[in-house]
Amino acid sequence: MHPLARFRRGHLHLTRLEAFSDAVFAIVVTLLVLELKLPPLKDHASVSELAHQLVEIAPKFLGWLISFIIVCKFWLNHHHVLNLASHADYGLAWLNSLFLMGQSFIPFPTAMMGEYPTNPLAVSIFGVVFAVNTLLFIALQRYIVRNLIKPELASAQDPHALIKAMVGPASYLVGAAAAWVSVHAALVIYLLTPLFYITPPEWHGKMQPGADAKKP
Amino acid sequence: MHPLARFRRGHLHLTRLEAFSDAVFAIVVTLLVLELKLPPLKDHASVSELAHQLVEIAPKFLGWLISFIIVCKFWLNHHHVLNLASHADYGLAWLNSLFLMGQSFIPFPTAMMGEYPTNPLAVSIFGVVFAVNTLLFIALQRYIVRNLIKPELASAQDPHALIKAMVGPASYLVGAAAAWVSVHAALVIYLLTPLFYITPPEWHGKMQPGADAKKP
Amino acid sequence: MHPLARFRRGHLHLTRLEAFSDAVFAIVVTLLVLELKLPPLKDHASVSELAHQLVEIAPKFLGWLISFIIVCKFWLNHHHVLNLASHADYGLAWLNSLFLMGQSFIPFPTAMMGEYPTNPLAVSIFGVVFAVNTLLFIALQRYIVRNLIKPELASAQDPHALIKAMVGPASYLVGAAAAWVSVHAALVIYLLTPLFYITPPEWHGKMQPGADAKKP
Amino acid sequence: MHPLARFRRGHLHLTRLEAFSDAVFAIVVTLLVLELKLPPLKDHASVSELAHQLVEIAPKFLGWLISFIIVCKFWLNHHHVLNLASHADYGLAWLNSLFLMGQSFIPFPTAMMGEYPTNPLAVSIFGVVFAVNTLLFIALQRYIVRNLIKPELASAQDPHALIKAMVGPASYLVGAAAAWVSVHAALVIYLLTPLFYITPPEWHGKMQPGADAKKP
Numbered sequence: 001m002h003p004l005a006r007f008r009r010g011h012l013h014l015t016r017l018e019a020f021s022d023a024v025f026a027i028v029v030t031l032l033v034l035e036l037k038l039p040p041l042k043d044h045a046s047v048s049e050l051a052h053q054l055v056e057i058a059p060k061f062l063g064w065l066i067s068f069i070i071v072c073k074f075w076l077n078h079h080h081v082l083n084l085a086s087h088a089d090y091g092l093a094w095l096n097s098l099f100l101m102g103q104s105f106i107p108f109p110t111a112m113m114g115e116y117p118t119n120p121l122a123v124s125i126f127g128v129v130f131a132v133n134t135l136l137f138i139a140l141q142r143y144i145v146r147n148l149i150k151p152e153l154a155s156a157q158d159p160h161a162l163i164k165a166m167v168g169p170a171s172y173l174v175g176a177a178a179a180w181v182s183v184h185a186a187l188v189i190y191l192l193t194p195l196f197y198i199t200p201p202e203w204h205g206k207m208q209p210g211a212d213a214k215k216p
Numbered sequence: 217m218h219p220l221a222r223f224r225r226g227h228l229h230l231t232r233l234e235a236f237s238d239a240v241f242a243i244v245v246t247l248l249v250l251e252l253k254l255p256p257l258k259d260h261a262s263v264s265e266l267a268h269q270l271v272e273i274a275p276k277f278l279g280w281l282i283s284f285i286i287v288c289k290f291w292l293n294h295h296h297v298l299n300l301a302s303h304a305d306y307g308l309a310w311l312n313s314l315f316l317m318g319q320s321f322i323p324f325p326t327a328m329m330g331e332y333p334t335n336p337l338a339v340s341i342f343g344v345v346f347a348v349n350t351l352l353f354i355a356l357q358r359y360i361v362r363n364l365i366k367p368e369l370a371s372a373q374d375p376h377a378l379i380k381a382m383v384g385p386a387s388y389l390v391g392a393a394a395a396w397v398s399v400h401a402a403l404v405i406y407l408l409t410p411l412f413y414i415t416p417p418e419w420h421g422k423m424q425p426g427a428d429a430k431k432p
Numbered sequence: 433m434h435p436l437a438r439f440r441r442g443h444l445h446l447t448r449l450e451a452f453s454d455a456v457f458a459i460v461v462t463l464l465v466l467e468l469k470l471p472p473l474k475d476h477a478s479v480s481e482l483a484h485q486l487v488e489i490a491p492k493f494l495g496w497l498i499s500f501i502i503v504c505k506f507w508l509n510h511h512h513v514l515n516l517a518s519h520a521d522y523g524l525a526w527l528n529s530l531f532l533m534g535q536s537f538i539p540f541p542t543a544m545m546g547e548y549p550t551n552p553l554a555v556s557i558f559g560v561v562f563a564v565n566t567l568l569f570i571a572l573q574r575y576i577v578r579n580l581i582k583p584e585l586a587s588a589q590d591p592h593a594l595i596k597a598m599v600g601p602a603s604y605l606v607g608a609a610a611a612w613v614s615v616h617a618a619l620v621i622y623l624l625t626p627l628f629y630i631t632p633p634e635w636h637g638k639m640q641p642g643a644d645a646k647k648p
Numbered sequence: 649m650h651p652l653a654r655f656r657r658g659h660l661h662l663t664r665l666e667a668f669s670d671a672v673f674a675i676v677v678t679l680l681v682l683e684l685k686l687p688p689l690k691d692h693a694s695v696s697e698l699a700h701q702l703v704e705i706a707p708k709f710l711g712w713l714i715s716f717i718i719v720c721k722f723w724l725n726h727h728h729v730l731n732l733a734s735h736a737d738y739g740l741a742w743l744n745s746l747f748l749m750g751q752s753f754i755p756f757p758t759a760m761m762g763e764y765p766t767n768p769l770a771v772s773i774f775g776v777v778f779a780v781n782t783l784l785f786i787a788l789q790r791y792i793v794r795n796l797i798k799p800e801l802a803s804a805q806d807p808h809a810l811i812k813a814m815v816g817p818a819s820y821l822v823g824a825a826a827a828w829v830s831v832h833a834a835l836v837i838y839l840l841t842p843l844f845y846i847t848p849p850e851w852h853g854k855m856q857p858g859a860d861a862k863k864p
Contacts, residue, residue, distance in 0.1 A: 006847045016666055016727055018232060023455070023674030026239030030247065030320045031678065038328060045334045068320070072313035076306065079232055090724065090847045097720035104678045104716070112686060118693045199222045199306040234448055239671070242455030246463065246536045254544060261550045284536070288529040292522070295448055415438045415522045450664060458671030462679065462752045470760060477766045500752070504745035508738070511664055631654045631738040 007091035008147070017088050017096060018079075024100045025075045028107065032064050035111040060114030063126070066190050067110040070130060071103060073194045074137060080200035081141045085148040092148060095140045102133040123183045127176030127190060131169040138165045161201065168197060223307035224363070233304050233312060234295075240316045241291045244323065248280050251327040276330030279342070282406050283326040286346060287319060289410045290353060296416035297357050301364040308364060311356045318349040339399045343392030343406060347385040354381045374417065384413060439523035440579070449520050449528060450511075456532045457507045460539065464496050467543040492546030495558070498622050499542040502562060503535060505626045506569060512632035513573050517580040524580060527572045534565040555615045559608030559622060563601040570597045590633065600629060655739035656795070665736050665744060666727075672748045673723045676755065680712050683759040708762030711774070714838050715758040718778060719751060721842045722785060728848035729789050733796040740796060743788045750781040771831045775824030775838060779817040786813045809849065816845060 038057065041049050078099075085092065109126045116122040142162070175189030254273065257265050294315075301308065325342045332338040358378070374380075391405030470489065473481050510531075517524065541558045548554040574594070590596075607621030686705065689697050726747075733740065757774045764770040790810070806812075823837030 009847065010728075012724075012727060013731075016670060019235060019667060019670045020674055020723060022232060022235045023239050023671050024678055026236055027243055027675055027678040029316070030240055030243040031682070033320050033323050034247070034250075034682075036324045038331075041332060041335075044332045047335065047337045050328075050332065050335055050337045065317075068317050069313075072310070072317075075236060075313075076228075076309050079228060080226075083229075093724050094720070094846070097717075097723075100677070101713075101716050101720075104681050107681050108684045112698075115686075116689060116692045116698065119689075119695065119698055121695045121698045198310070199225060235451060238448060238451045239455050242452055243459055245532070246456055246459040249536050249539050250463070250466075252540045254547075257548060257551075260548045263551065263553045266544075266548065266551055266553045281533075284533050285529075288526070288533075291452060291529075292444075292525050295444060296442075299445075414526070415441060451667060454664060454667045455671050458668055459675055461748070462672055462675040465752050465755050466679070466682075468756045470763075473764060473767075476764045479767065479769045482760075482764065482767055482769045497749075500749050501745075504742070504749075507668060507745075508660075508741050511660060512658075515661075630742070631657060 004091075007094065008089055010088070010090040010093070012088040012090075012093055014082060014085065014088050017093065018082060021078060021082075021096060021100060022075075024104055025071060025078075028103050029068050029071050031107050032067055032110060035107065035114055036060050036064060057114070059117035060111075062187065063110045063114040063117075066187070067106050069191075070194050071106060073197055074103060074133065077137065077197065077200050078140075081137075081144055084150060084153055085144045086150045087148060089148065092140070092143060095136075095143050099133070099136040099140050102129070102136045105129060106133070118183060120180045120183060123179035123186050124176040127172045127179065127186060130190070130193075131172035131176065134165075134168040134172065138162070138169075141165070164201070168193060171196070220307075223310065224305055226304070226306040226309070228304040228306075228309055230298060230301065230304050233309065234298060237294060237298075237312060237316060238291075240320055241287060241294075244319050245284050245287050247323050248283055248326060251323065251330055252276050252280060273330070275333035276327075278403065279326045279330040279333075282403070283322050285407075286410050287322060289413055290319060290349065293353065293413065293416050294356075297353075297360055300366060300369055301360045302366045303364060305364065308356070308359060311352075311359050315349070315352040315356050318345070318352045321345060322349070334399060336396045336399060339395035339402050340392040343388045343395065343402060346406070346409075347388035347392065350381075350384040350388065354378070354385075357381070377417065380417070384409060387412070436523075439526065440521055442520070442522040442525070444520040444522075444525055446514060446517065446520050449525065450514060453510060453514075453528060453532060454507075456536055457503060457510075460535050461500050461503050463539050464499055464542060467539065467546055468492050468496060489546070491549035492543075494619065495542045495546040495549075498619070499538050501623075502626045503538060505629055506535060506565065509569065509629065509632050510572075513569075513576055516582060516585055517576045518582045519580060521580065524572070524575060527568075527575050531565070531568040531572050534561070534568045537561060538565070550615060552612045552615060555611035555618050556608045559604045559611065559618060562622070562625075563604035563608065566597075566600040566604065570594070570601075573597070593633065596633070600625060603628070652739075655742065656737055658736070658738040658741070660736040660738075660741055662730060662733065662736050665741065666730060669726060669730075669744060669748060670723075672752055673719060673726075676751050677716050677719050679755050680715055680758060683755065683762055684708050684712060705762070707765035708759075710835065711758045711762040711765075714835070715754050717839075718842050719754060721845055722751060722781065725785065725845065725848050726788075729785075729792055732798060732801055733792045734798045735796060737796065740788070740791060743784075743791050747781070747784040747788050750777070750784045753777060754781070766831060768828045768831060771827035771834050772824040775820045775827065775834060778838070778841075779820035779824065782813075782816040782820065786810070786817075789813070806849065812849070816841060819844070 036057065038050075038053050041053065043049055088096075106129065109122075109129045112122045113126045145161075171189060171193040175186045175193065178189060179186035252273065254266075254269050257269065259265055304312075322345065325338075325345045328338045329342045361377075387405060387409040391402045391409065394405055395402035468489065469492075470482075470485050473485065475481055520528075538561065541554075541561045544554045545558045577593075603621060603625040607618045607625070610621055611618035684705065686698075686701050689701065691697055736744075754777065757770075757777045760770045761774045793809075819837060819841040823834045823841065826837060827834035
């Protein structure tokens with residue numbers, strides 16, 4: 001038996017896979033706010049000191065915003081891609097777990113970049129983490145398209161899908177490289193990249209319509 | 217093609233949108249408790265010192281209470297509004313994500329106001345954040361009513377709904393302005409505002425009855 | 433119109449009420465572990481120093497254990513009680529939110545008691561919080577039994593249910609009083625109380641059987 | 649009546665048991681990232697200082713990785729085992745709660761081992777906690793197989809399942825013992841153990857096929 005054959009076994013409920021994933025996505029985006037911490041004020045009632053501290057932590061707000069948007073983008077595309085699968089096997093369960101591991105890691109580089117926005121290494125790692133996350137998502141997507149796609153969608157694959165998908169990781173890596181020249185340029189690239197993927201690609205086949213869009 | 221037309225595509229499961237939203241709501245209300253931190257006691261066994269410290273952090277309890285009630289109110293109205301939609305498209309998914317971004321931000325101003333209850337800026341920002349959250353919710357609601365409403369409800373729209381809805385943000389902004397005169401007045405306004413929205417508005421049409429009120 | 437009549441309106445999906453509640457229960461029990469913090473070791477590799485610190489925070493482990501068991505007990509009874517309801521109205525949604533507010537507060541007294549286990553006030557508040565939580569649960573239960581019970585269960589109400597239910601809050605309050613004499617006695621009472629409610633009361637009617645015990 | 653008979657009563661929705669469990673799993677894996685904390689940098693913009701600190705906390709990344717993989721492995725096997733049950737009773741609800749208590753505890757030994765990777769006690773406790781977790785899972789599994797198994801699967805039980813299952817706890821305990829000789833050996837054992845259970849055992853009977861793999 002092929003050593004990877006065991007992963008092709010299993011017949012999991014897509015609903016539990018989605019429930020587990022949705023909870024991880026939701027916790028990741030909500031934990032991000034915990035990093036928005038103010039340094040203690042000397043004069044608790046001082047408006048100017050508080051305003052000054054809020055401006056000081058502006059990079060944290062920006063990191064929070066970028067990460068929130070990107071995780072929501074992943075959520076939307078994840079929803080789209082799982083819809084293509086007829087069922088889940090152990091291979092999909094593990095690729096999904098690795099993808100969620102990448103998602104759950106996001107608060108770390110977000111906090112690091114928010115804390116040290118002038119440090120090229122911190123800003124660069126932020127982009128590398130999103131590139132890796134996008135690659136994990138592409139692996140998940142390829143696995144579904146190759147092994148688990150609903151029969152009625154099988155003929156509708158876009159032959160250029162992989163190349164198009166690689167624009168995302170490439171763009172994040174360009175941002176990560178740009179960080180060593182200008183952290184501001186890197187942030188602009190990080191902010192613009194998700195906009196290319198803000199809606200999932202159109203699938204050139206017949207998607208199942210709204211029959212299942214509402215729980216009965 | 218209109219640049220926004222891509223958002224009108226997509227046919228998402230409302231159930232996953234709800235699951236993601238419910239998890240974010242649940243995490244937000246539960247994370248609020250993490251800000252209720254006691255300063256360390258000098259004498260661990262001293263009843264009077266502990267009682268004193270509990271009284272000292274009373275503003276944190278009040279902030280926790282107000283934010284908890286308001287997020288629950290948003291949850292209830294969110295449930296009501298998603299029930300009006302026949303399905304979800306990408307536009308709804310993103311408006312919902314922006315709304316959840318606002319919700320997930322709530323622990324930050326809550327902590328800030330709990331920490332610096334005498335600081336007009338901190339108390340004022342608290343109200344502005346809730347005004348923005350209510351505006352995001354109104355945008356979500358308008359989008360559903362305009363684009364995604366169930367056909368059988370389409371004729372039942374209240375022409376004054378938008379004006380009535382604006383009472384919420386206006387009231388929070390009045391509180392935010394009042395904070396510069398009296399933080400106590402602001403807190404009273406913040407506490408009273410959600411009471412106006414404690415139940416969703418009656419919909420002047422035929423709602424689908426309990427057929428789907430219980431999972432089969 | 434009666435001022436409370438608006439709460440009798442609404443026809444919510446019990447599934448979303450359950451999803452929101454389940455997420456809050458899950459987050460509460462999981463957040464409890466964040467309070468299990470070791471003080472920093474002077475010698476990182478010292479076995480005896482680490483062993484000593486683990487023994488020092490033993491009260492935190494005990495608090496974690498008690499709170500975990502009690503929240504799981506609430507979860508089980510909550511599941512049981514919502515099963516009695518034919519649907520949810522706004523009154524149930526708000527009583528449920530107040531109940532969840534009580535649940536989400538639990539990490540605070542748990543941390544306080546774990547930090548100051550010799551302080552009678554800290555140990556006493558722990559019991560009062562659980563008494564209040566049980567009262568909120570009883571209110572939820574009474575509301576369902578009076579207003580929302582499934583017609584086929586209506587004749588099966590136990591006339592002594594309320595008196596039996598009051599044993600829980602009374603027992604927690606006895607523990608809270610005992611804390612002023614002996615914190616150890618209080619802890620024993622807190623640990624024993626949930627055992628009386630470890631399974632929901634038998635309902636003297638015909639419950640719907642396993643037809644809906646598994647999602648189709 | 650047998651004192652344990654009350655646990656055989658009850659007819660819970662497996663879906664709510666799953667929803668509660670999925671949320672706990674998801675929160676546990678996502679909270680792990682909160683322990684990945686950098687010590688403050690002296691020079692915020694220094695690349696070499698940040699790189700040095702990231703290398704310093706490498707054991708925390710390793711602990712995070714091991715714990716994440718193991719919890720995902722538990723999630724997958726939990727999904728598999730609950731699929732064998734025809735319904736849930738109170739006994740299953742409580743065994744599941746105890747199992748989730750073990751899961752929710754995982755961030756504590758993970759943080760301790762990440763903080764003190766050279767301390768044999770810290771590394772050893774990490775393995776003991778996973779051994780206990782596996783034993784709790786085996787108890788859950790045995791309870792389902794003995795009491796709640798779907799009739800069509802009852803004849804398909806592997807008589808050696810218990811012995812095979814015990815390899816897991818034994819392996820973690822070997823790792824826990826090895827920690828007293830070499831913490832590196834222990835870590836290798838912890839990393840390899842879940843690989844034996846990376847897919848649930850094949851069930852020698854007819855599983856229900858994909859009919860329920862997708863919510864209708």
